[in-house]
Amino acid sequence: MSASLVFFIVVAAVSLTSALGVVTSRWPIHSALFMLVNFITLAVFYVTLGAQFLAAAQVIIYAGGIVILILFVVMLIGSEKIGGPSGHRLWTPYAGVALGVLMLATMIYTFASSLFGAPGTADAIEAGHPKAVGMTLFTQYILPIEMAAVLLLVALIGALLLARQPKAGAQ
């Protein structure tokens, strides 16, 4: 077994464990920390796949931004314990488990037919560099990137409006 396979298995094990941790933790704050671990393992995968820029973005935006934001809100309001079995909604855990397992089974069945078994051929070392990514972003995908800019503006305005303390006498 080659070193890259062993490396994959180790990181994947951490990734899977942390994903399970997010789902099963009783404290929202533990879920958030497990999620942080999960996001970092994904960044490791992106590096091994040759997408260095994406890995950096993953760490900066997800691990550095989104998880912190979630932690803030958890500490602000949602830090109460999510109890044992009653921590779930009445019928939805069964639906959730059923859908999750169904989904997993379908996907494994689909992928196991070894349609995609062939290992990659092309050398992607150059392709993950910020320069190449930037060229693609600002030529072919110029319209989406401008839209994403407006979308972030919208999210900013929306978050400000919704989370602001309502003024007395407003309405």
Place this chain on the structure above:
Amino acid sequence: MVPLNWYLVLAAFIFSCGLYAALARRNAIAALMGIELMLNAVNINLVAFWRYGEFVERLEGQVFALFVIAVAAAEVAVGLALIISVYRSRRTVNLDELDLLQG
């Protein structure tokens, strides 16, 4: 090199975990974290498909993953703001207790 299938199965597993959390957790913030897991699982798929595909030089999978990250950031900001807004008026983020709209 690691076979593509391994990445896909890993992604499917994380996606299923996220789907379960999003559907079954009753704390709105926990459900939101499930949604984030789902989006990240898709990103593994996209990057792996890009790396193992025929057109490595076209970078589409990577670029798509970047946009998914951007959208996820916007989604989290708005979602958390909505959660805070509900918490202000109801003092709870438990989805079972949000039952004004039923019937």
Place this chain on the structure above:
Amino acid sequence: MGDIGFGSLGGILPELIIVLGGLLILVLDIAQADRQDSGRGYLAVSVLFLIVGLTGVLLQIGMEPYIVLSTTAIDPFATYLKLVIYTGMILVAIGGGSYMNRHATGRGEFWALFLFVTAAMSFAVSATNLLLLYLSIEFLSITSYILAGFLRTNKRSAEAGLKYFLYGSVAAAVMLYGMSLLYGATGSLDLGEIAQGLAANAEMAAIIPAATLLTLVGLGFKASLAPFYQWAPDVYDGAPTPITAYLSTASKAVGFAVMARVFVVALGAYRVEWAPILAGLSVLTMTVGNVIALRQTSVKRMLAYSSVAQAGYILMGLTAVVSSQQADLTVLGMNGLNGLLLYLFAYLFTNIGAFLVVLAVEDETGSTELDAYSNLVQRAPGMAWAMFIFLLSLAGIPLTGGFVGKFYVFGAAVQHQYFWLAGVGLVNAAIAAYYYLNVVRTMFFASDGEAATGRMAAPVAIQSVVLLCVLATIWIGLYPPRLLEWANSASRQLLALML
């Protein structure tokens, strides 16, 4: 890639104008500083920009299809849907604007978001690339979550926003997973190249069912199809009524348009597989919507479930694109898709009108329950008669727009040998007529002694938009040749792209 430059922006000029309008309003709002403004100015600016956008789209009618910035198509199909979207948003802005101005804090922000969401819908119907498609659908969704929860001091509005967010994000993530599989199978994000890629290597067929179903979850969510409809009644009920009006018309039209484009252009080769799935969903959607609508006591909620049921009829149009006997697609006069497009236009006027009547009654009585409508004809004869026309149109009575839409989708279903589907549809239409006419009975013949408590004075803006909707509903009911021509050319153009 040589088409990047200012010259290539001409095609998306209407959308750019709308986005600039939104930014202008934000700047004006900052200039206002702390002084509270009535919001009328923003309303006027928004309507002005929307009308300029609509004019731009009208000028694009009849153009040869072409691609802008390698991701956006300017073609008859997109142009037709943009007409639907802009018209709907203008009606909602004029009719519902003053309600939002009175109840919302942040008026400048509201109008900016309103314009941004219009641009997002516009991009969604013209996107030919999965990336832009996903981005614009998410843009539409995220803005809609904010707008649904906009009245923060109203508990129902906040709850509607949160529920919409949770359901919507899960559906979008599932759709994204499906898109990633399509990308993996073909190595491309362009809808046309995906179709070619699927045709080129047949061993990818194993991945297609999964990819199709997962994508359908997200798009079906936007179009409120069963079994992804649960959010719709809650959100339509809890959101501010003007927002409900656009969510149930323009936003739903986007769901159907994107579904049509993805399924016809990218997955056209597999039409024999997906058509039965859509037929099943169509039957399920209309039945579930109608059966639950029967039990509602709130008119707003009844209209919400009826809007789910209407989605079932509209889906019949997309199902009937494919004949069970593989007849030539484009020669048939009713190709299903033109029925879908006509239905969307007729439904737009009818539903926005109906929700505006609900808004007027809600403003006057503070209630959306059926009781608030008893003897409406004595208090506000104009509103009552307008609601009567809208309900007839929703039920599909001849000489209204709803009839033309239903006629085309049912006709296409019969022509394509889906007799059972048309049959179930007819039974459902009969059930629906019952609860629509129940409202009519309350408005005109309520027996209880609740006397007319003076006349109800609806604002002039609502009255004029309602009048416009009545006229348009009847106009479409009289078979306008121009509209038919647009729908036909739009549907032919899209179907011609099917491999």
